[in-house]
Amino acid sequence: MTTSNQPAHPPLTGATLALGSFVVGLAGFMTVLDSSIANVAIPTISGNLGVSVDEGTWVITVFAAANSVSIPLTGWLTQRLGQVRLFVGSILLFTFASWLCGIAPSLPVLLAARVLQGAVAGPLIPMSQALLLSSWPKAKSSLALSLFSMIVVTGPIIGPSLGGWVTDSYSWSWIFYINIPVGLFAAAMVWILYRHRDTPTRKLPVDIVGLGLLIVWVASLQVMLDKGKDLDWFSSSTIVILSIFAVVGLAFFIVWELTEKNPVVDLTLFKDRNFLGGTISIAIAYAIFFGTLVLLPQWMQEYLGYRAVDAGLATAPLGIFAVIGAPIMGKILPRSDARIIGTLAFIGFAVVYYMRTFFYTDLSEGYIILPTLLQGIPMALFFAPLTVIILSGQPPEKVPAAAGLSTFARMFFGGIGTSLAGVVWNNRTIMHHEILTQQSSPTNPAFIAQLDTYHSLLGLNSNASYALFDHTVQTQSAMLGLNDVFYGAAIIMIIIIPLIWITKPGKAGGSSDAVAAAH
Secondary structure: OOOOOOOOOOOOOHHHHHHHHHHHHHHHHHHHHHHHHHHHHHHHHHHOOOOHHHOOOOOHHHOOOOHHHHHHHHHHHHHHHHHHHHHHHHHHHHHHHHHHHHOOOHHHHHHHHHHHHHHHHHHHHHHHHHHHHHHHOHHHHHHHHHHHHHHOHHHHHHHHHHOOOOOOOOOOHHHHHHHHHHHHHHHHHHHHHHHHHHHOOOOOOOHHHHHHHHHHHHHHHHHHHOOOOOOOOHHHHHHHHHHHHHHHHHHHHHHHHHHOOOOOOHHHHHHHHHHHHHHHHHHHHHHHHHHHHHHHHHHHHHHHHHHHHHHHHHHHHHHHHHHHHHHHHHHHHHOOHHHHHHHHHHHHHOOOHHHHHOOOOOOOHHHHHHHHHHHHHHHHOOOOHHHHHHHHHOOOHHHHHHHHHHHHHHHHHHHHHHHHHHHHHHHHHHHHHHHHOOOOOOOOHHHHHHHHHHHHHHHOOOOHHHHHHHHHHHHHHEEEEHHHHHHHHOOOOHHHHHEEEEEEEEOOOOOHHHHHHOO
């Protein structure tokens, strides 16, 4: 996302350009890294804090939810504070929040710190894009954005691996502490290099009511999804109340934003069919992508016995083709129909998820890595084309709002996807467990033979044999449940393809603003 009416600062040159691009990209990378670095550490964090893994996934979802709420405020904050002040202030607050995460003694404290971290991270990605674009000559803006894309997609490569290594070698707290030296260095260098290039400021009214309603319905919906399984869904009065708050809050939010003169979210953008089709499809696809990205290392650690670092390394190849493909996409996209490329991305995702439906409990690491590696190809075809579709045809003054709203939808659905993926996996696991345990009857010769095998080969008594059998059934049930999740993900990826084709072809080459908003 970029801001309009920027002053015409001359581009940076030489070593200053290189250093400026590096530190601005470093701050953006730090944010992307933190959205994935905790994935493989969730079982460890949960164990150390004495909570279930399901509760531990809140560490991911509250970050995404807080991040999605703060993103729409970026445009207002930029005009109120200036690009550079906002960027540096966000980096410092993000660094402080990272320190709070590291010292958290309990899950509630950690979640509060993650909420702060996600909220102050909102402006970092759009502002890093804007500063990077202002640093490079306009003729080389596509090169600048390709570099930025490579920085962003490197997060999925390094995040799980680094998080796993730090968790196994030191402590989970250090996955947050490592942000402190990086953040302080980036903030200091950005201020030194860019403080004289800040944008002008002006006082603007902020939609307090709209922001309050946004927080109410987003938070209510997120908590409802996260606590639903533990509280047995709508048999719980808490879940019913949260649902009412979410539905009523959303209804009031929509009415208020459509009538407010300076809305925090411009909902009239959905009248444009390109924005409508592109935003819905990218949000749903990102929910599936991020939700399944969290489940994979969790399954590997809980049921396959992988260490956190090994689970991270197994998922790391995700970003390899994405990094390679980012600069290639920058050259192909201006001469192509973005709808075709987006369709190929969704088909690619569907193929990868379908490959994962054949996973089994004795799976070798190579079979886990292969679809993860191939997933980098549709990732490279995903963000930029859909963003061009979303923003094509938008007048320049609408681009910041359109980019902000589509980014909000994508990040919010990422958090929702994490919650829903865990719920679906748990429900399918329970269903398969019930089916499999129906066979554990004293009248079933196969079941009796299995128990006799445990007794004769392993020397287990009756109780231990039953416990081992139940563990085997639970492991198999979790595997079948995960296969169901991937199968559903593949189907949904195919179903949402028509959403791309209700849009009109984007202008040849799109716009720099459109491409700038990618990722």
